[in-house]
Amino acid sequence: MTMVRAGVVPGRRMAGYVAAGILVVAVVCAGTVGVFGLNRVFTGLFFGAAAAVGLMVALFGRDRVELTEDAIVRRTPWGASAVAWDRVVAGRFALDEKGRWTLALDLNGGDEPHRELVLLSIPPVRRPIASAYDMRKREQVDEIRTMLRHRRIPVTILPEIANALQRHWKIAPPTR
Structure with a gap:
């Protein structure tokens, strides 16, 4: 047996990860709307959500x-x-x-x-x-x-x- 994986993410750090995900959604959505116009708000939300999910998977996977x-x-x-x-x-x-x-x-x-x-x-x-x-x-x-x-x-x-x-x-x- 070489390694056993365990661990619990504390509430404060979890809240920080969620806040980072929300910030990524907002930044990507604002960037998309800024470049392509107000008609691309849902596209910005979609790509922002995808980026946020990727970020949160990386953060929770490392913790x-x-x-x-x-x-x-x-x-x-x-x-x-x-x-x-x-x-x-x-x-x-x-x-x-x-x-x-x-x-x-x-x-x-x-x-x-x-x-x-x-x-x-x-x-x-x-x-x-x-x-x-x-x-x-x-x-x-x-x-x-x-x-x-x-x-x-x-x-x-x-x-x-x-x-x-x-x-x-x-x-x-x-x-x-």
Whole structure:
């Protein structure tokens, strides 16, 4: 296993990406109308929307966390930073403030005395796999769990989450 892809885009950065997309639509539309006249406003909106979608795919595609054999790499569109595995204290699979299930790592050292790195945030599992999204999230949970087990990092998991993962997604509870 060489790399596992994970990561959650924080709300502020997501809002920035959406704002950049809206700005691209406005600039392309204004440019098209400025060059070709008011009759091309819908053409400008179309090409602006296409450019915005391309920009947002690029931004969201670059914003991720990669778990590699050597380190945990946090990537953003403008840079990357690595976190050594020895900074990871433990992992936890719990409920967040929005009622979603969050798989996060607790880190020590570094710039702050204690820090959290969210790897995955999914809606609660209430049924067997029904879509490609469910399948991808199941694969991510399993890949992350395997990587953390390989690195011998203890992971705590709420019993209701463990039961639902075992019942619906056929992921066995952690063994310790």
